[in-house]
Amino acid sequence: MYFATIFTVVTATLALSASAAPAPWFGNWHWSVPKRNIAINQYNVPLSNGANTLPGYQPEQVKAVTLGRGTQNYTCASSTVSDKPVAIGAVATLFDATKLLPYVPVDQGTKILNALPGIMLNIPRAQLDNSGLPIAGRHYFNAAGSPVFDLTTSSCGMLVASKTAEIPAPKDAEPGQNGAVTWLALDKKGGSHDLSKAYRVNTAGGMAPVNCYGQPSHFEMDYAAQYFF
Numbered sequence: 001m002y003f004a005t006i007f008t009v010v011t012a013t014l015a016l017s018a019s020a021a022p023a024p025w026f027g028n029w030h031w032s033v034p035k036r037n038i039a040i041n042q043y044n045v046p047l048s049n050g051a052n053t054l055p056g057y058q059p060e061q062v063k064a065v066t067l068g069r070g071t072q073n074y075t076c077a078s079s080t081v082s083d084k085p086v087a088i089g090a091v092a093t094l095f096d097a098t099k100l101l102p103y104v105p106v107d108q109g110t111k112i113l114n115a116l117p118g119i120m121l122n123i124p125r126a127q128l129d130n131s132g133l134p135i136a137g138r139h140y141f142n143a144a145g146s147p148v149f150d151l152t153t154s155s156c157g158m159l160v161a162s163k164t165a166e167i168p169a170p171k172d173a174e175p176g177q178n179g180a181v182t183w184l185a186l187d188k189k190g191g192s193h194d195l196s197k198a199y200r201v202n203t204a205g206g207m208a209p210v211n212c213y214g215q216p217s218h219f220e221m222d223y224a225a226q227y228f229f
C-alpha cells in the first residue's frame with residue numbers, strides 16, 4: 001500500500017513534469033499540482049547517521065539530486081570462511097529526482113526521497129531502467145578503479161571521484177540481504193567537469209556477506225541510494 005502510494009505520487013508527478021507545454025484541458029485534471037518555486041538547493045544533504053556526520057556541505061551548491069539503483073560488485077579468493085569479499089566496484093543507473101521535487105513542499109519531498117531507495121531496492125533494476133523514469137546519468141568504475149558519475153546525459157557534468165569520508169548506514173536502513181552500504185562523501189579528481197562533490201546517503205542493501213563461505217569468485221549485491229551532487 002505504502003509502495004503504491006509513493007509510486008502514484010512519483011509517476012503522477014513525472015507525468016506532469018514531462019509535459020513542457022500543458023494542453024488546455026490539463027488544468028481540469030483533478031490531481032493537477034501547481035509547480036512551486038522550490039529549487040533543489042533547498043534540500044539539505046542528509047549528513048548524519050545519528051552517531052557520525054559526513055563533512056559539511058553548502059545547500060546552494062546542490063546541482064543534482066538522483067536515486068541510484070544498481071549493484072556493488074565483489075570478488076572472493078576462495079569459497080571459504082577464511083576469505084573476506086573484496087569490493088571491486090559498482091554500476092548503477094542514476095534516476096533524476098530533481099524533476100519530481102518542484103511539485104511538493106520540501107518536507108514532503110524529503111519523505112518521498114528518503115523512502116525511495118528502500119522501495120527501489122525491491123524492484124528489479126532492468127524493470128526500473130525500462131520504467132520511463134528520467135535518467136540523470138550512470139555510475140560505474142573506470143579502468144583505474146575510480147568511481148565515475150557520468151551525468152552528461154542530463155547536462156549536469158562528469159565527476160571522477162575519490163572518497164573523502166565514510167560513515168556506517170544508520171541501523172534502520174533497509175538492509176537488503178547483508179546490510180546497507182556506507183554513506184560516503186566524495187571529491188572530484190582529474191577528468192571531472194561541472195561537478196565537484198558527491199554524497200552517497202540513505203543507502204539500501206549492497207553489503208557483501210561477512211566472509212566468502214559458499215560465494216562464487218565474482219558476485220554482485222543489489223543496492224540503491226540517494227546521490228546528491
Ligand SMILES: *[C@@H]1O[C@H](CO)[C@@H](O)[C@H](O)[C@H]1NC(C)=O
Nearest residue numbers: 071073088089090091141220
Ligand atoms: C559489476 O556487475 C555488473 C552487473 O551488475 C557488470 O555489468 C559490471 O561490469 C561489473 N563491474 C565490475 C567492475 O565488475
